[in-house]
Amino acid sequence: MKYLIFLLLLTSCSSPLKTNPRYSTDFHMHIHENIPNEDMEFDAKRALLAADSIGIRRALVLSRAYHAGLDAKEARKINEFVISEARRNPENLAPACGINPKSIFFQDELRFCRYQKVRVLKIHTMAAGMDLKREDDRKKLEDVLTEADKYDQTVIIHGNFPVKQRGNE
Numbered sequence: 001m002k003y004l005i006f007l008l009l010l011t012s013c014s015s016p017l018k019t020n021p022r023y024s025t026d027f028h029m030h031i032h033e034n035i036p037n038e039d040m041e042f043d044a045k046r047a048l049l050a051a052d053s054i055g056i057r058r059a060l061v062l063s064r065a066y067h068a069g070l071d072a073k074e075a076r077k078i079n080e081f082v083i084s085e086a087r088r089n090p091e092n093l094a095p096a097c098g099i100n101p102k103s104i105f106f107q108d109e110l111r112f113c114r115y116q117k118v119r120v121l122k123i124h125t126m127a128a129g130m131d132l133k134r135e136d137d138r139k140k141l142e143d144v145l146t147e148a149d150k151y152d153q154t155v156i157i158h159g160n161f162p163v164k165q166r167g168n169e
Contacts (some may be wrong), residue, residue: 002155011085025113034071038050041138048089048093051092057094058091058092058093058094060093060094060120061082061093061094061095062096062120063079063081063098063121064098064127065078065079065097065098065100065109066098066099066122066123067098067100067127068102068128070130072105072108072109075103075105076109076112078117079112079113082096082097083097084138091137095120096120096121096156097112097113097120097121097122098123098124099122099127099168100123100128101123101128101129101130101137101143102128102140106140110148113153114151120153120154120155121144121148122155122156123144123155125158125159127158
């Protein structure tokens with residue numbers, strides 16, 4: 001199944017908000033292609049309607065191609081889907097490629113995303129199977145950050161998720 005995470009930046013709302021210029025607040029939704037009919041799930045069209053209903057004009061769609069266990073073909077397909085969705089509605093959506101620093105193909109995916117002119121990358125350290133207490137995992141993350149910095153790409157890092165067996169991380 002292909003996934004998108006829909007990140008809506010509240011600072012882009014049409015109504016004025018009190019904001020601290022040192023950080024941004026976000027609201028995000030997970031949207032899926034070919035989802036089951038459930039009230040809590042959104043497809044891309046429904047998410048855009050929701051964003052529009054509260055005055056959000058632009059949103060970033062995040063790929064989940066950072067997950068451990070994906071092969072190069074699966075990760076590429078997910079990133080291509082995100083890019084395609086954003087290009088269908090460029091005035092409202094911008095893409096972010098998912099990158100797994102532990103994958104043997106992360107360099108290829110970085111090059112592909114740069115070639116596609118994607119300016120934002122998403123890394124989810126725990127979903128990628130990383131343990132930042134390990135030096136080799138920290139080095140892999142540093143490699144991605146260094147590469148992204150060379151090309152002035154923004155990197156969004158999600159550090160954890162609630163899983164009991166990994167709660168001490």
